[in-house]
Amino acid sequence: MLTRWNLPRLGLLAVAGVAAVVVGLLVSGAAGRPVLGDPGALVRWGLPVTETLVELAAALTLGSLVLAVGILPRRADLGREPVDAPASAEARRAARRATSGAVVDGRAYPAVLTLAGAAAAAWTALSVVQLVLSYARIAGRPLGGPTFGSELALFVGQVSLGRTLLGITIVAALTSALALLVATPTGAAWAALLALVALVLQSQTGHASGASNHELAVSSLFLHLVGAAVWVGGLAALAVLNRRLGADVGPAVARYSPVAAWCFAAVALSGVVNAALRVGSWDGLGSVYGALLVAKVVLLVMLGAAGWSYRRSVIPRLTGPDGDRAPGATGLLWRLVALELVLMGLVSGVAVALASTAPPVPDDPVTDPTPAEIVTGHPLPPEPVGTAWWTQWRWDILLAAGCLAAVVVYVRWVLRLRRRGDAWPWARTASWVAGMVLIAWATSGGLATYGHVLFSVHMVQHMVLAMVAPIFLALAAPVTLALRALPGRRDDSRGPREWVLTLVNSRVAQFLSLPLVAAANFVVSMLAFYYTGLFELSLRHYVGHLAMVVHFTVAGYLFVNALIGVDPAPHRPAYPQRLLLLLGTMAFHAFFGVTLMSGEVLLVPDWFGVLGRDWGPSALEDQQRGGAIAWGIGEAPTIALAIIVALSWSRDDERVARRRDRRVDRDGDVEMDEYNAMLARLAKDPAGRATAGDAARSPGGDAARD
Structure with a gap:
């Protein structure tokens, strides 16, 4: 099965990400040897590289699940993996036209769930490595040693960051198991929600955990993580599965395009908020952190331009008159996708380098906080009088x-x-x-x-x-x-x-x-x-x-x-x-x-x-x-x-009355005629008795009420 996946494109993403984080660390000096508690070069350089790979694996997991939730065409009669394909692609297309009226390949759908499970498994393994390296970096301890294991257990059990990283690892493992078990959009949606839980936990770490504007930093980082993960992961999953897409390439890319546009907007908005919190003023752009931020912005603009290009000029030419791939457009699409994957890898690497670099506005707790700042994390607002409700x-x-x-x-x-x-x-x-x-x-x-x-x-x-x-x-x-x-x-x-x-x-x-x-x-x-x-x-x-x-x-x-x-x-x-x-x-x-x-x-x-x-x-x-x-x-x-x-x-x-009036104008007042007929029969009946049918047809009976 792996031979039918275009795995080299994942290599473009990973290599670009690792290269970007290494360059970013060299520029910022964030991986330099500390004065006290040096954990070793393996930890100092290995942790940012691992964090980059963790983010890419998480993105591939969530992006693949989003494709399964509502992007990829699907055939209900296909299982997890097709066993015996028809003799030719033309025969397969003809059979599916006869049943659905449209060309649907459907082979990529079960494969994308397998890809999500494999990516989540890699996410789990890399998260374990990240957990170990994070403790070594924080403690300033090289890997190994007779007490390293017991200290790591203490870090996981009693330190907030350790518990959070352990939670991310557990959620990633559960996501992997669920993604490999489900076969429907509903199951994929539950797995995607589980992956979002891990991103919620991740948004509690890094610069977002600082004391200043905590809620805004956490919420903007979560929005940033989700937007980037769906954008990067969805495109990477399409690139990996392109050999299985067949005639589904047009609908899949067309449906993914607006999702990518929304993700771009989410990343841009949350990036502006995070930059304002971390840089503080225009002078902060002159720092090393500011330089890395400018590089990230430039790469994001290039990504947006590439996405706009294939959205406007390539996607309309992907589907021919018979629903098959249009010649020439597919090759241009995947060349643009390869370029985007490289740019996305570079953005991910720069983002990790940013997270490892001290921002101009420090995350240090407020010195001599007021009671309100201790309890709520915010200064006490002024008394709510006048225009304070609106300002x-x-x-x-x-x-x-x-x-x-x-x-x-x-x-x-x-x-x-x-x-x-x-x-x-x-x-x-x-x-x-x-x-x-x-x-x-x-x-x-x-x-x-x-x-x-x-x-x-x-x-x-x-x-x-x-x-x-x-x-x-x-x-x-x-x-x-x-x-x-x-x-x-x-x-x-x-x-x-x-x-x-x-x-x-x-x-x-x-x-x-x-x-x-x-x-x-x-x-x-x-x-x-x-x-x-x-x-x-x-x-x-x-x-x-x-x-x-x-x-x-x-x-x-x-x-x-x-x-x-x-x-x-x-x-x-x-x-x-x-x-x-x-x-x-x-x-x-x-x-x-x-x-x-x-x-x-x-x-x-x-x-x-x-x-x-x-x-x-x-x-x-x-x-x-x-x-x-x-x-x-x-x-x-x-x-x-x-x-x-x-x-x-x-x-x-009033509507009921108007309907009755229209019925009377069209058919006459049947109910009133029946009522008058009943009165006439009662007048002729010396005993003065009405039948059950007469009572039912009276204006006060069930027929009248209807």
Whole structure:
């Protein structure tokens, strides 16, 4: 099987990466002999080289899995590896045209999962080497020695960096096993999520672990790692599998191209943020770190130019009239890919050299920190008066970038509908933009700044995320728009439209979308969040904060969509039942708010109670004020929902009346004629009895109600 993989192209990537990191270390002197505790040249030079190979193996793993999730064409009748191929390629293409109406090769799909498993296995082995070399570098100990093993065990068991590196190794091993076991896009998606866990752990190391702007550094580094991994790994996987792609080369490269464009945008945005944090000012570009950063920027620009070139001039010529490879274009594509792989290797090497070089802005902890800096990692903001709500920002790069991307994608879908002549209400687009702006402000603006130090502001932030923004999102009908705008596929792979249908129709989504379940989730999760350790987890850990934002926004959307949404929802109740659900929610908010208002026990006292605020109410008074917000201000969105439900009820009655009027104009008033006939029969019946059929046909009977 390996003979059918184009492995030399991986060599281009690895050699370029190693060469770049060696040159970068020579320029920066980061691998020079330290004054104290020299671990030896093997460790000083081996660790950066190993880190480069680890990053490339991780990228190949995640990139291969992304190709399996939604890029490569797939045939459902193919197993992990084709056993007996047809006699000729033409016979194979003809057979598949007859069954699917399109040319689908499908041989690369099972191979890409095998490639992902092999890459994850290499990632695991290299991570073990990285772990050992990292300890030797930190301890200043050469490899070996009678106590080296016990010291390494102590490093892994009790030191944060050691535990993180061990966690990455374990996750990489699990990813390898899962990738080799699965054979479907769903299985590949689970393996990709597992690989993302390792990147989350990796984002906690390096310069991102510094005390200054910790959350921003970690989130921007994670965005950078994911964007680079999918970009580099996806292209490398296509290059390795090009001999198996056959007629699938056109669709595969065309689908990968927009993914690469998004990855380029993610890498560029996160790179700018990281550069601003590490360089500090323009003067910092004159340092060795700044020179390496400039080199990385130049290489990224060259990568973007190469990608733009084959996106505009090569991809349209890849597929001929019969679905086969167009002559000449394929060779140009793979030459450009080889150039990109070299550039990507150079970028990866320079990135590792940057991580090994001291930046102009040091990551040293703040000297003589204030109580707020000790607890939250940030200086205490000024008192929230006047325009402070709009001028104080603490950017969450992941959520802000996600909101911006969501607006861009939604608008592109709307424009796609309009280009083909379909209408989409402008109010829905405005509603979506408003919802995303609210989420971005709640997670990066004044609510995010003060929600970290004031419980009352945190409660406002919670209400915006769980009750206000979901109203705008549900009225925007994003699922309906996606199903109308996204094209379907006929090659058994899952594109965006297929994934939307898979998620919407899954048993979990169907269960969580049930009105009673959505309401219970909305209510119970709030109690569980504030009266367990989850609240403190969201305050102290960025991952917990992200989980809080995503959970309550999705829970709010599911609840609102069951009441007033346009998107599909199972068993949407009648309007009276919807109003009852709203009344129950209002009662819960009153109970929850009164509980906080009357409570005398401070939630997370070693956070809100030790910030050293010299302005505003005491921590307990502020918490009681948050209860009033949950009860009072939180009812405003509920009342708005009740008004929308009532208006929808009225419009529904009007639509039913109009349908009946049209039926009467077309067929006559059949129900009234039958009713008059029944009255006539009753008048003739001396006993005055009506039959069961007469009662059923009366305007008050079942027929009339229908």
